[in-house]
Structure formats: C-alpha cells, structure tokens
Amino acid sequence: MKILVVNCGSSSLKYQVLDMTDESLICKGLVERIGIEGSILTHSKIGADKFVLEVPMKDHKDAISHVIEAIQDKEHGVITDMSEIGAVGHRVAHGGEKFAESVLITDEVLAAIEDCVELAPLHNPANILGIKACMDLMPGTPEVAAFDTAFHQSMPAESYIYSIPYKYYEQYGLRRYGFHGTSHKYVAEVAADMLDKSIEDLKIITCHLGNGASIAAVKGGRSIDTSMGFTPLAGLAMGTRSGDIDPAIISYICKKEGITVDEMNSVLNKESGVYGMSGISSDMRDIKSAAAEGNERAQLTLDVYAHKIKAFIGAYIAEMNGVDAIVFTAGIGENDPLTRANVCRDMDALGIILDPEKNETREQSVISADDSKVKVLLIPTNEELMIARDTLAIASK
Numbered sequence: 001m002k003i004l005v006v007n008c009g010s011s012s013l014k015y016q017v018l019d020m021t022d023e024s025l026i027c028k029g030l031v032e033r034i035g036i037e038g039s040i041l042t043h044s045k046i047g048a049d050k051f052v053l054e055v056p057m058k059d060h061k062d063a064i065s066h067v068i069e070a071i072q073d074k075e076h077g078v079i080t081d082m083s084e085i086g087a088v089g090h091r092v093a094h095g096g097e098k099f100a101e102s103v104l105i106t107d108e109v110l111a112a113i114e115d116c117v118e119l120a121p122l123h124n125p126a127n128i129l130g131i132k133a134c135m136d137l138m139p140g141t142p143e144v145a146a147f148d149t150a151f152h153q154s155m156p157a158e159s160y161i162y163s164i165p166y167k168y169y170e171q172y173g174l175r176r177y178g179f180h181g182t183s184h185k186y187v188a189e190v191a192a193d194m195l196d197k198s199i200e201d202l203k204i205i206t207c208h209l210g211n212g213a214s215i216a217a218v219k220g221g222r223s224i225d226t227s228m229g230f231t232p233l234a235g236l237a238m239g240t241r242s243g244d245i246d247p248a249i250i251s252y253i254c255k256k257e258g259i260t261v262d263e264m265n266s267v268l269n270k271e272s273g274v275y276g277m278s279g280i281s282s283d284m285r286d287i288k289s290a291a292a293e294g295n296e297r298a299q300l301t302l303d304v305y306a307h308k309i310k311a312f313i314g315a316y317i318a319e320m321n322g323v324d325a326i327v328f329t330a331g332i333g334e335n336d337p338l339t340r341a342n343v344c345r346d347m348d349a350l351g352i353i354l355d356p357e358k359n360e361t362r363e364q365s366v367i368s369a370d371d372s373k374v375k376v377l378l379i380p381t382n383e384e385l386m387i388a389r390d391t392l393a394i395a396s397k
C-alpha cells in the first residue's frame, strides 16, 4: 500500500508518499505561501530533479489538489491513479486527553480535534483544514490522525499535574501534555532495535533537539515524563523559545517594560531561547561559529543550552531509577557533535561516557565508549514514517 502523509501549517503544507511494501520514501514536497501571494509547490521524486510550480493557491484545498496533480504527474509523479494511495496520514498537533494513539478520522474524531483547537490555536485549525481538504478531494480514502501529544498520554498524573490550583486542570484541562510524541516514540523503538532488546525491558531518554526541542523519559516503551508542557514553550532552551523560567518573571517584565501579557508571551516564544541569549541567531550553527571566534555570549548560550538538557537527563534517570540508553535526534541532535559532547561531559559517574571519535558522525549509530554503561545513540528521526506505519496499521484493519 502507498500512503500519503500530510503535515499542514497555517500557510504551508509538507507531504510525503511512502511505499509501505518496503517503507521506502518515493516522493516528498512542500507547499508554501498558501492563501498568500506567491504560492509555491516544490515537489521531489526521489532520485529525480525538483519540480517547482508557482500558481495561486487560495486555500488548503487548492494546495492539496495541486499535490494530488503533482504526485500523478506523468513526468514527476509516482503513481498513475489516486486509487494507488491506500490511506492518508495527518500529523495533528493536539489531541488533548482524548487521544492516546493514532485513530481513523470519523466525524466524531474530527469534532474532537476541533474541541482541542483551544489547546493549540495555531496548529489544530491548519491540521483540520488539511483533513477536510483531503476528505473532499479523496472521498473514500481512509484518513488517519497521528497526534504530537498522543505518545505522552501514558504519563502518570504526578508527571502531568502542575502544582497550581487543581480546579484549573478540571476547568481548562491545564496540565502537561508534551509534544514531539511521534518522534520520541519512533527513536525509542529504533533504539530498542539497535540494542537488540525488547522495548518493554528498557529505560530510554530521548532528546529531540530541533528548532523546537523536548526530552522524554521512556520506560518500558511508554512516555512517563517529558519537558514540554501545556504548550511547546516549556522545558529546554530552544531556537527562539525560553523553555522553563521562573513564572514570576512574566509579571515582573510586563510591569518593568509596560507590555501586555500577550506581548510577553510573544517575547518568550519568538525572542528568547538561543536567539535571545546570544543576540546573534536562533540557528545553532551560527552560535557555534561565533563561540569558536571567541564570542563570550555565544559560548554562554552553548553552556546554558547543554546545562538544561543535562538537568533533565539527571531528573529522568532519578524518575526511572536508571537509564539504558540516551538518544539524540532532530536537527541539532543529529548534526551537532559539540552539543552532544557538551551534554554528555562529566557524566561518567552516571555511567555515561561518549566516544569522541564515534561522536563525529551524522549516521544512525552508537556513539558511546565501549565501557560506557549507558549507551548513547544517534538516531535520525522520521516522524512521517511513524505516521505512515500507524496509518497503514489502522487502514488495514
């Protein structure tokens, strides 16, 4: 079966087609500037040149119809008829407490995703537009929703309840949800394969370090804690997001700077993290270059970034009463030996020893020293494959 995986943003849409007979990626693409002047679709058939289409696309339905044309195109396409697409998998940001796994999309499921819009006002509406567009244009093709939050629904209450009045949880669903669940689940499963052990017998800490970053404690294949919270603002320092800070800072800065709470929220989401600390860039590559040239604030940024990850690793080792493997994934986790080295430095007392030579890689591999009790692994994430696997399993039922 071939599966179309769709990831909709407010004005963009990423897609992939996977052939699930061997789980191979056969094409992928990106539509940008949906509903804005200059809409553009970039389509790549694996092993062929990119194909670029610039036509006005007024909404997500327009965009999906061009995707459908592109994947059937005589020259750049990968299928001859849409009936070859057995199912569509959608990445959905927030499933609240309603979804602990991927599900077949029905009218009730769609309504439940709509109920979660309040929890993810920027992301769920775009996801819903994508789902509805596919329903209209591909009637009869099963559609599956894979939620960023689902994997973390296994967390115990002690991990997800905030120490604020309990009524806010009851009234507003205010609790830790966690995100990047598809990625944490995928790399944890690959880690178990690499260690040739059953995931049920393993304690794994997964570090997803991209523009957004989160870390998860995966015990026996289930997420038991994660750093992102009610929103993806919590936890680690990120490209432009603050991660955890003293909550009293918010009212303090609002008063000092005469800004509103919404403006402060924007500061914490868009002007903080690596960008805010360094004053240089949100891109880790720029921070590394600046630090290498002697920029002290860039060096401080690298130090804070690693310090926060280390602190979570320590906490999760305590929560799980040990750890068998630590996984690094996503843009920084996969491509930056320096961050991995900074995080793992001076952790030999916890049985974590990185091998400096093995660490100089970008391939899926074990990067810890032979005498490291805890295995350190580099595993490129593949959220689309995970979504396609879930979609295949559900569509085949």
Ligand code: ADP
Binding pocket: 209, 210, 211, 212, 239, 282, 283, 284, 285, 330, 331, 332, 335, 336
């Ligand atoms: P997103 O969360 O947007 O999916 P990615 O997982 O693609 O992000 O990660 C993007 C980040 O990866 C960039 O901000 C960049 O800092 C980082 N990155 C990519 N390549 C390198 C590298 N060679 N060294 C350090 N950081 C890198």
